[in-house]
Amino acid sequence: MMKDEEQIPELKEWGLHLPDDPHFHSSVWREIAMRDATSPANRVREFFERLFTPGFAIPAASAAILAVMLSASLHGLRSREKTWESLSLSYNSAIDPISHTEAISFSRSKH
Amino acid sequence: MAKNLVIVILSLALLACLYGGIYGWITADTAQAMQSDHPELEWLRREYQLSETQFSEIREKHEAHDIVCQELCRDLVTVQKELESVITTNPTASQEVRKALAAWTKQRNRCREATLTHMYEVSSVMEEDSAARYRESIFRYLIIPGKMPHIGQNGEFQEKLIEHAAPDSSGSMNPDDD
Numbered sequence: 074m075m076k077d078e079e080q081i082p083e084l085k086e087w088g089l090h091l092p093d094d095p096h097f098h099s100s101v102w103r104e105i106a107m108r109d110a111t112s113p114a115n116r117v118r119e120f121f122e123r124l125f126t127p128g129f130a131i132p133a134a135s136a137a138i139l140a141v142m143l144s145a146s147l148h149g150l151r152s153r154e155k156t157w158e159s160l161s162l163s164y165n166s167a168i169d170p171i172s173h174t175e176a177i178s179f180s181r182s183k184h
Numbered sequence: 185m186a187k188n189l190v191i192v193i194l195s196l197a198l199l200a201c202l203y204g205g206i207y208g209w210i211t212a213d214t215a216q217a218m219q220s221d222h223p224e225l226e227w228l229r230r231e232y233q234l235s236e237t238q239f240s241e242i243r244e245k246h247e248a249h250d251i252v253c254q255e256l257c258r259d260l261v262t263v264q265k266e267l268e269s270v271i272t273t274n275p276t277a278s279q280e281v282r283k284a285l286a287a288w289t290k291q292r293n294r295c296r297e298a299t300l301t302h303m304y305e306v307s308s309v310m311e312e313d314s315a316a317r318y319r320e321s322i323f324r325y326l327i328i329p330g331k332m333p334h335i336g337q338n339g340e341f342q343e344k345l346i347e348h349a350a351p352d353s354s355g356s357m358n359p360d361d362d
Contacts, residue, residue: 125188137199145203149210156214160227165325167224168249168302170256170295172326 222246232314241309249302256295263288299326 123129166172208215217226225246229239263284270284303322307315 121188125191134195137195138202141199141203142206145206146210149207152207153211153214156211156218157227157230160217160224161231164224164227165322168246168253168306168322169299169326170253170260171292171299 232310232318234310234314238309242306245302245305245309249298249305252298252302256291256298260288260291260295263291296326 124133213230217223217230220226222243225239225243228234228242234242267284267288270281274281299322303319307318310318
């Protein structure tokens with residue numbers, strides 16, 4: 074990082090007018106330090122820290138619960154429907170000898 | 185940070201349990217049906233809202249029919265293998281081929297008759313509306329020819345050749361044509 078004595082001539086060279094106020098210099102350095110702190114890793118950490126604040130955690134948890142409930146319900150209903158459908162075919166096949174034999178012939182022809 | 189990590193892991197575990205719980209609750213009836221001796225009969229019970237008495241009677245008929253069905257299946261496999269062998273070895277539709285075909289057709293008719301008899305036996309146990317619906321369902325699944333060149337999905341004749349009869353559009357090369 075550049076120091077005041079290196080930075081000030083450079084800024085003057087660019088034609089920038091710098092106030093003489095000593096507070097100005099310290100606030101510039103503070104701003105630079107703050108920007109350095111917002112590196113990607115820090116941003117990730119900040120994001121996770123924000124997750125645990127009540128303002129974010131409650132809606133996020135609610136959304137996650139709703140998403141899980143919805144996907145589990147859809148998955149369950151689909152699976153249930155498929156099972157009944159397959160049992161219906163099993164029943165038809167169980168009472169009909171031709172279906173049995175065709176199933177055997179078909180499986181033989183596939184192998 | 186470690187505390188937050190524990191919270192995340194516990195939350196994920198709770199969500200997984202919630203998922204499993206809801207899925208298990210919704211699929212409880214099918215899981216129970218699959219564990220029974222005759223899962224396919226559980227479908228019948230549910231579909232036609234059978235009482236316990238009706239269900240027991242149908243189960244007995246089903247088990248009795250299964251013995252007949254096994255015998256018919258064995259005979260059908262025998263004549264089918266004979267027909268296959270005769271067709272493979274004979275270059276023309278000889279008398280031998282016709283005889284094997286007649287035996288195969290006769291056996292298939294015996295099978296269909298047995299299915300129809302069983303269908304009527306089962307439907308006689310059901311309520312009138314359910315019985316009619318059951319017979320219609322069996323008719324659609326088993327009796328109507330499956331994929332014939334000029335019979336549509338609705339079971340009606342059509343002059344135009346229907347695509348489902350094309351060899352690569354169906355896994356089976358065994359249309360019900362008796």
